[in-house]
Amino acid sequence: MKIAVFPGSFDPFTLGHLEVLKSALKIFDKVIVAIGNNASKGGFFPVELKVQIAQDAVAGMPNVEVCSFSGLTVDFCVEKGAKFIVRGMRTTTDFELERAISQANKRMRPSILTVFIPSSHEYSFISSTVVRDVLVNGGKATDFIPKNVDINKYLALIQK
Numbered sequence: 001m002k003i004a005v006f007p008g009s010f011d012p013f014t015l016g017h018l019e020v021l022k023s024a025l026k027i028f029d030k031v032i033v034a035i036g037n038n039a040s041k042g043g044f045f046p047v048e049l050k051v052q053i054a055q056d057a058v059a060g061m062p063n064v065e066v067c068s069f070s071g072l073t074v075d076f077c078v079e080k081g082a083k084f085i086v087r088g089m090r091t092t093t094d095f096e097l098e099r100a101i102s103q104a105n106k107r108m109r110p111s112i113l114t115v116f117i118p119s120s121h122e123y124s125f126i127s128s129t130v131v132r133d134v135l136v137n138g139g140k141a142t143d144f145i146p147k148n149v150d151i152n153k154y155l156a157l158i159q160k
Contacts, residue, residue: 004028004084004115007073009128010035011043012154013054016119016126018146020088021064023117030063032080037070044132049154057146074109085114090124 004024010017010033017033024031033054037047045053047068054066069076073085085105087098095116102114119126126144134141135155145151 001029002027002084003030003032003080003082004086005032005034005073005077005080005082006086007034007036007069007076009038009043010050010054011045011128012050012131012145012151013057013149014123014126014128014131014144015146016088016090016123017054018057019119019123020086020117021058021061024086024115025061025063027115028063028084028086030065031086032082033058033064033066034073034076035066035068036073037068044135045154045158049157053149053151053154056149059148072108074105074112077112078109083112085112087114087116089116089118090127 006021006024008017021031021033035047035050035054043050051066051068058064058066077085085102087102089095089098098116105112105114131141131144134144135151141151
């Protein structure tokens with residue numbers, strides 16, 4: 001079974017992430033959406049809500065698991081039996097950063113291969129940063145979030 005880990009902060013999970021995930025499922029038998037839990041980074045949504053948002057986004061996708069992790073992605077891959085890391089690419093700037101990270105991962109765990117999946121033009125402008133900016137400023141983010149996600153429900157939870 002070919003298992004891949006799709007790591008990220010997913011703060012929040014967007015249509016761009018969903019597109020990359022759907023492409024990865026054409027290649028891999030199982031994809032684990034791995035939400036990094038980095039206490040020093042914080043984030044807009046707490047990690048537990050990021051997991052719930054991603055689970056809503058992938059509802060009905062049987063070969064997808066969503067969970068959080070801390071530590072090195074390559075160590076998480078070993079723990080899950082994954083031989084591949086999936087990374088989405090929106091721009092050439094993404095490529096430069098992701099290439100360096102993949103080379104470091106390869107040095108630490110040569111048996112784990114990073115696979116880059118480019119986003120389509122339709123979603124290349126969508127990033128979690130853009131979506132958070134829209135949310136913080138009271139804009140309508142539903143055009144950027146998977147339809148299964150009621151983002152207003154999650155906003156209400158963090159605004160309490």
